[in-house]
Amino acid sequence: MSLSLFILGSLANENSNPYQLKKALLDVIPIKISEGKFYYNFEALQKKGLIEPVKSIQIVNRPNKTMYGITSEGRRFLEQEIYNSFKKVSKIEDLYITIYLLQYVDPVKAAFYLEETIKKEKNRWDEYKQAKIRMEYLDEKQKTAVRFISEHAFSQSEHNIHWMEKLLTFIKRFEEMK
Numbered sequence: 001m002s003l004s005l006f007i008l009g010s011l012a013n014e015n016s017n018p019y020q021l022k023k024a025l026l027d028v029i030p031i032k033i034s035e036g037k038f039y040y041n042f043e044a045l046q047k048k049g050l051i052e053p054v055k056s057i058q059i060v061n062r063p064n065k066t067m068y069g070i071t072s073e074g075r076r077f078l079e080q081e082i083y084n085s086f087k088k089v090s091k092i093e094d095l096y097i098t099i100y101l102l103q104y105v106d107p108v109k110a111a112f113y114l115e116e117t118i119k120k121e122k123n124r125w126d127e128y129k130q131a132k133i134r135m136e137y138l139d140e141k142q143k144t145a146v147r148f149i150s151e152h153a154f155s156q157s158e159h160n161i162h163w164m165e166k167l168l169t170f171i172k173r174f175e176e177m178k
Contacts, residue, residue: 002085002097003033003041008050008078009101011070015054018042018068029096042068050074079105086113092163099167107174114171118164125157 006029010021022038045051046068054069070078082105085098102110133150135143 002094003038004045005078005081005085005101006097007042007045008070008074008081009097009104011051011068012075012078012104015067015069017065029100045074048077050077083110083113086110087117089114089117089164091160092167095167099170102171102174107171111168111171114164114168118161118168121157121161121164125154125161128157129154 003025006025007021010016010024016024018039021042022033022035025033025038042051046053049071051068051070051074053066055067057065057067059065078101082098082101085095089095133146135146138146
């Protein structure tokens with residue numbers, strides 16, 4: 001969904017064509033994206049009525065360049081999906097594009113959703129830490145492997161929660177930056 005959000009957010013600023021949008025995405029956010037995936041998302045947004053062609057530019061000896069804009073339904077969808085991103089996050093990487101598009105939502109509301117997500121994530125990992133893994137049926141090598149995997153999972157969760165807390169501080173300061 002984040003790729004679709006980038007397209008919608010970019011078109012909320014100004015009309016553009018798919019090639020310019022893809023170039024802008026790769027210029028500002030460090031992600032890998034295939035051309036097919038990008039155009040698939042673009043076409044899906046158009047089929048849903050969230051973006052639409054607004055004009056066609058004639059260029060000599062080249063195919064016409066179609067410029068697209070966001071629809072009013074697309075603006076509502078963009079705002080809701082940004083909020084939904086903060087409700088469902090478990091890794092900061094999943095939020096790169098959402099963070100980039102914070103200007104389209106109320107930072108106070110986004111902070112509220114992120115705070116709730118952080119609480120849920122902390123509770124979830126606390127429950128995992130409290131759970132007793134049934135290791136009586138495992139041999140020593142399997143027990144060692146389970147401990148190794150658990151150590152990684154818990155350190156990753158702590159890292160992600162730490163960054164979500166930093167993001168929360170960023171969002172709370174975002175209003176001041178305007």
